[in-house]
């Protein structure tokens with residue numbers, strides 16, 4: 386039996402403390418906030434999309450950084466195990482569109498309650514308002530932790546579960562990364578992910594609040610296409626957001642930071658070929674020869690996009706449809722199939738659902754979550770260089786890595 390300290394009472398830390406406790410270790414869970422799972426309360430818009438009930442192989446396709454590292458963790462404790470775990474600890478669950486799992490109550494607090502119940506069952510000692518300052522490492526072995534209060538607590542094993550650096554007010558402030566660096570471990574560059582994007586053109590904010598469904602977004606530079614996907618996006622006062630854009634941010638973040646800007650095109654009519662669109666427009670024009678272009682565009686576009694189209698076509702809306710030239714019609718079709726804007730950056734960590742980058746997975750044994758070169762030390766959850774798309778995948782990464790780390794001590 387070992388004395389184990391888990392630092393961080395978020396998703397990964399609570400699960401690690403539970404599984405270590407379940408194995409009979411003497412576990413202390415140290416959390417600097419006044420309560421456990423502060424970030425969990427705001428997940429899934431307060432409903433906590435706590436996992437995704439897909440096949441494990443599909444799960445890996447939704448992991449953006451280092452999916453292979455997660456094989457042992459997910460095969461040991463995957464989405465099915467998590468759903469059973471939550472149900473067994475008194476919180477009924479349901480699965481919605483896209484295999485997204487939630488508590489039936491739609492209250493994220495019920496997920497934390499289930500975890501707290503589990504922690505009590507295995508006698509984990511919980512210390513709230515307890516901030517760890519540093520790890521005590523002696524001759525390549527962790528021997529304890531020092532608290533902000535200057536007190537040192539000794540132990541046989543430390544599990545670091547301090548999270549990433551997004552939404553800092555929930556407690557994730559990057560302490561684990563700092564300790565890893567101080568211990569000589571490699572920490573890969575970090576950036577906000579699942580985050581909205583800033584856009585250069587002034588016409589984008591003029592459509593703020595407009596949500597586009599069933600559109601295709603392509604992001605590219607002069608060398609290649611970096612993202613191409615279909616879904617829903619939103620215009621905001623600074624640029625773009627919505628599910629399609631959040632996923633894009635995870636894929637293009639690194640290249641965007643390197644290049645400074647990227648081009649984007651939205652196909653507003655992905656179900657229609659250019660030829661089909663041209664026939665439709667010709668029909669509309671023929672039926673409305675003496676009207677203004679804007680009145681025909683209103684049948685093709687959301688109303689807040691109409692003035693933007695008129696501006697980009699450089700068209701005088703006093704003119705009637707019968708004066709629209711072939712070239713102007715071609716410009717209109719090309720705007721509908723490839724509406725352009727320039728992405729100039731990622732929004733910051735306060736708006737990022739996850740952090741991309743973190744403690745390098747090369748430092749960690751994926752079958753135990755133990756650090757390869759420092760004895761008695763494990764890292765779990767978002768502090769590691771692991772991130773996934775939305776849909777419950779990020780929390781499952783926290784549960785799975787936490788569970789395997791506790792089990793492996």
Ligand SMILES: Cc1cc2nc3c(=O)[nH]c(=O)nc-3n(C[C@H](O)[C@H](O)[C@H](O)COP(=O)(O)OP(=O)(O)OC[C@H]3O[C@@H](n4cnc5c(N)ncnc54)[C@H](O)[C@@H]3O)c2cc1C
Nearest residue numbers: 393395396397417428429434517548556766767777779780
């Ligand atoms: C708005 C929002 C919505 C989200 N929605 C979802 C969703 O629906 N589904 C999903 O799968 N994922 C979602 N995520 C992502 C998910 O919440 C995280 O990936 C997950 O919580 C990471 O868990 P973690 O335990 O690794 O880190 P965290 O949850 O960040 O926990 C880290 C804990 O460590 C504590 N800590 C840090 N430093 C110290 C220290 N020095 N001493 C003591 N304690 C310390 C912190 O206070 C914190 O409690 C969402 C994220 C956000 C921001």
